[in-house]
Amino acid sequence: xxxxxxxxxxxxxxxxxxxxxxxxxxxxxxxxxxxxxxxxxxxxxxxxxxxxxxxxxxxxxxxxxxxxxxxxxxxxxxxxxxxxxxxxxxxxxxxxxxxxxxxxxxxxxxxxxxxxxxxxxxxxxxxxxxxxxxxxxxxxxxxxxxxxxxxxxxxxxxxxxxxxxxxxxxxxxxxxxxxxxxxxxxxxxxxxxxxxxxxxxxxxxxxxxxxxxxxxxxxxxxxxxxxxxxxxxxxx
Ligand SMILES: Nc1ncnc2c1ncn2[C@@H]1O[C@H](COP(=O)(O)OP(=O)(O)O)[C@@H](O)[C@H]1O
Ligand SMILES: [Mg+2]
Numbered sequence: 001x002x003x004x005x006x007x008x009x010x011x012x013x014x015x016x017x018x019x020x021x022x023x024x025x026x027x028x029x030x031x032x033x034x035x036x037x038x039x040x041x042x043x044x045x046x047x048x049x050x051x052x053x054x055x056x057x058x059x060x061x062x063x064x065x066x067x068x069x070x071x072x073x074x075x076x077x078x079x080x081x082x083x084x085x086x087x088x089x090x091x092x093x094x095x096x097x098x099x100x101x102x103x104x105x106x107x108x109x110x111x112x113x114x115x116x117x118x119x120x121x122x123x124x125x126x127x128x129x130x131x132x133x134x135x136x137x138x139x140x141x142x143x144x145x146x147x148x149x150x151x152x153x154x155x156x157x158x159x160x161x162x163x164x165x166x167x168x169x170x171x172x173x174x175x176x177x178x179x180x181x182x183x184x185x186x187x188x189x190x191x192x193x194x195x196x197x198x199x200x201x202x203x204x205x206x207x208x209x210x211x212x213x214x215x216x217x218x219x220x221x222x223x224x225x226x227x228x229x230x231x232x233x234x235x236x
Contacts, residue, residue, distance in 0.1 A: 001026040001187050002047070002155060007056035007066075009039075009046050016042045018211040019056065024155075024204075029181050029188045031198040031219065033232055034208035040191040041083050043208070044157045047189075048080040049073045060155070075103055079153035083160050083191075085144040089133030093124055096132050096143055100150030109152070116184075117146040120176060138169035145176065155187045156180070162194045170194065174201050195232035199223045207232070 002024040009017040017039045024030040034040050045051045047058055049070040058066040065073055088096050097117060101110045118125035121142040127135065132143060141161055148156060158177065162170040178201050180186050192198035199205050199219040207215040207228065215227065222228050 001061060002189065003059040004043075004047070005057045005059070007043070007046065007058065008054040009042050009051055010054055015054075016211055017046070020208070020211070020213050022206050022213060022216070024187060024189050026187050027181075027185060028204060029177070029190060029202040031190045031192055031195075031202040031205045032208055033192055033195040033198055033205060035193065035232075037210070038208040039211045040208055041159055042211075044080055044082075044159050044189070044191055047073075047157060048078065071103070074151055074153075077152070077154035078157065079148040079151050079155070080157045081144045081148045081159060081161065083163065085140050087132045087135075087140055087143050087147070089131070091132055092129050093132055093135070093143055094128040096147055097124070097150050100147035101152075103151060110150070113150050113152060117149050120149075120179065121146055138165050138172065141165065141169075141173055142176070145173075145180075149180070153186065155189070157189045157191070159191045160193060161190070162192065162197065170197060177201060195228065196223075199228075 004020060004022050006019045006021055007017055008019050032040055032043060046053055049068050053066050057064055060076060060078065088099065097114060101113060104110055123139055124142055124146055135143060161173050174197050177188060181188050190198055190202060199222055202219045205219045205222045206213050
């Protein structure tokens with residue numbers, strides 16, 4: 001479904017991605033793990049059209065989407081939940097969700113998507129009139145995912161959804177990701193520093209180190225890999 005080929009991205013003269021290649025098959029959860037500064041966010045921003053690649057290609061459903069503007073990429077069914085959530089703190093939960101559907105004109109479809117988001121995250125329904133900035137971290141993450149779902153994506157990119165959350169909420173968020181994948185058939189590219197959990201719920205994984213893919217494979221085998229264990233799984 002998504003195929004990244006020899007992608008090179010930089011900030012000015014500084015190169016952040018040195019020709020990475022990866023693929024995300026339709027219906028799967030693929031995780032990209034790596035420590036701080038490895039280039040995970042840069043990868044997602046480039047797929048979303050927020051950064052322009054220096055070279056390389058990004059194919060989505062067989063079509064080259066590299067260099068397209070972000071709104072055209074959203075319109076093709078790719079949606080990005082950014083690092084740090086980036087919700088509109090002064091708007092209500094409902095207003096934030098409506099913003100996610102800005103490309104959808106049909107009110108019936110918007111209502112249907114909203115009901116789906118509320119079914120997935122009942123907490124958001126309870127708090128639909130609450131100002132988003134006053135939500136807890138976990139609720140804000142649910143809102144950020146819910147907002148992304150409002151654009152009716154087929155492909156969802158999540159940038160460190162567990163960052164800064166208490167362990168119990170991390171568990172909930174990861175369960176929801178699995179639910180969205182299984183019940184909605186959404187293909188998911190999950191970026192995480194929490195390698196253990198990410199490899200637990202994903203089908204395939206890639207390890208990114210300073211802009212290069214150093215390891216890849218099915219997630220179960222990566223969890224057994226001694227390099228992955230010592231670098232990302234706390235030696236456990
Ligand atoms: N706006 C920017 N300007 C210059 N360098 C940046 C910018 N954003 C990220 N970088 C650099 O690019 C590299 C990859 O960053 P990033 O993709 O954010 O990593 P990760 O998400 O894996 O923590 C880092 O060396 C970082 O310092
Ligand atoms: Mg990042």
